[in-house]
Amino acid sequence: MKIAVLPGDGIGPEVTREALRVLDALDLGIEREEALVGGAAYHATGHPLPPATLALAEASDGVLFGAVGDPACDALERHLRPEQAILGLRKALTLFANLRPAKVFAGLESHSALRPEVAGAIDLLIVRELNGDVYFGEKGFRTTASGEREGWDMMSYNESEVRRIAHAGFRAAQGRSKRLCSVDKANVLETSQLWRDVVIEVAREYPDVALEHMYVDNAAMQLVKSPGQFDVVVTGNLFGDILSDLASMCVGSIGLLASASLGARQTAHGTFGLYEPIHGSAPDIAGKGLANPMATILSAAMLLRHSLGLADAADRIEAAVARTLADGVLGRDLGGSAGTTEIGDAVLARL
Ligand SMILES: NC(=O)C1=CN([C@@H]2O[C@H](COP(=O)(O)OP(=O)(O)OC[C@H]3O[C@@H](n4cnc5c(N)ncnc54)[C@H](O)[C@@H]3O)[C@@H](O)[C@H]2O)C=CC1
Ligand SMILES: CC(C)CC(=O)C(=O)O
Ligand SMILES: [Mg+2]
CATH class of the missing domain: 3.40.718.10 (Isopropylmalate Dehydrogenase)
Structure with a gap:
């Protein structure tokens, strides 16, 4: 089992880091490889979706994606803008069905x-x-x-x-x-x-x-x-x-909504897909440790369920997120004071 990890821009790397800590804690034997995407890829290679990144995604069983978007790229020709990377991945991988569940967590x-x-x-x-x-x-x-x-x-x-x-x-x-x-x-x-x-x-x-x-x-x-x-x-x-x-x-917050983007391709473990929070790169809070990582952690759970055949592990993550919220560990987006790492720690402690 191999996943591609594409953290991207802004809060993308911050929230992806917490989701990876959760996956690591479960010790599921998932191999992973990271690649540049979005503005980060543009600045390093001149293109928001380098061929190597697309090839890595294609060769994986599933993709964990952070977010793309960089105000410094807003004046670029459209095909070079960071957002074209996620549009390009969705299209090139024929991921036509985007599942976005929205449920109120108990206590919220x-x-x-x-x-x-x-x-x-x-x-x-x-x-x-x-x-x-x-x-x-x-x-x-x-x-x-x-x-x-x-x-x-x-x-x-x-x-x-x-x-x-x-x-x-x-x-x-x-x-x-x-x-x-x-x-x-x-x-x-x-x-x-x-x-x-x-x-x-x-x-x-x-x-x-x-x-x-x-x-x-x-x-x-x-x-x-x-x-x-x-x-x-x-x-x-x-x-x-x-x-x-x-x-x-x-x-309650855009920092809570996960998503799975699926197509028709089946792998040895499940349906190939890309998993990302529904939010963007949030430049207004990037680099400040304020982003709520729960949407990305929940996206990782969807990856386990849909693409890797690991429904029990997905259930564990979702239950840990629900317990964290019920215990009142809330980020600033929900009126609390917990930072990105603190929220990740709290989920890890409840796995
Ligand atoms: N799939 C993707 O990669 C997406 C990328 N974008 C890109 O992201 C950039 C910023 O777009 P915006 O319209 O500002 O949307 P956004 O979703 O990045 O942010 C909207 C608002 O929600 C807040 N927010 C978002 N995620 C949060 C989180 N996890 N925790 C706490 N607060 C959070 C932000 O601070 C901001 O105030 C743009 O370049 C846009 O094109 C936007 C949506 C999806
Ligand atoms: C950045 C856009 C291409 C997409 C978007 O806002 C989304 O998929 O939620
Ligand atoms: Mg959107």
Whole structure:
């Protein structure tokens, strides 16, 4: 079993370090190799996703990813920006299904941005499409006839892209409460109309799952009003990106939400995937020891479960994180004072 570790930029290396300490403590015999990615890779090699990094990821059983993003790179041509590394990995590795669970941990109800009785009901899974949509369409700048600058980005989905993520959504729903909410903007966008049509076609293969459709603006409102109504949500790349950050504050902090990005490839141990917190490189707190590493630690648990066939070890990590939070070890993001290493220590002590 071998994993690739790509810490990246900003708080990426800080939170990845804590997740690796947790994996080490479990002594699971996992070989690992680290590589540069994002701004760190650009500064060292001139490219945010060097061929050696991609090759390492491809040759591994799973990838643990920190975060990419560096304000010093914001003026670079787009293909050289750090964010292109994570987009490139998702695309090159055909990781089209991004699972983003959001559940309120016991004891954290009052740390949600919502009222505790509303927050307490949250236990949902966002299944976000990750290989298509406006993130991967043609884009550019042009000058209009009247001489104005104009930026444009092409949004599209084809039916096979929608079909495979719809299947992922329905299968996830079958494993949970058999309810699936498909989120789109079919009242305005043709991309979304196609999305809705295909989801309805795929639904015929899952008669045991109750399908509902919701427009994304309403979904954002409903997630704040009564998040407990949602179980599995399947949606496109852009909407899923936005709704999952929103869901993180319903749970309490973006520093708590983990993710698994999966495709179809099977290894000897499980489904190949990339695992990362849903947050970014947080330049505002990078290097200060303030980042909450729990999202990355929980991502490592998802790696063990989905890619390495080590569900018991994943359960242990998740239980240790839950106990740490229940014991009131909270970072600044949750109104506490524990730093990154202190939170890692607390999880280690509860493994
Ligand atoms: N998958 C990735 O690598 C992602 C990269 N990014 C990149 O990250 C950079 C910063 O983006 P932002 O929009 O600021 O989003 P962000 O998620 O990095 O930060 C948003 C806010 O949440 C806080 N935060 C994030 N993670 C935290 C943690 N673990 N503990 C405590 N507080 C945390 C930050 O301090 C900041 O105030 C940009 O370059 C962006 O493109 C953004 C999202 C995902
Ligand atoms: C950095 C972006 C490419 C993606 C993002 O915000 C995310 O995947 O959550
Ligand atoms: Mg995001």
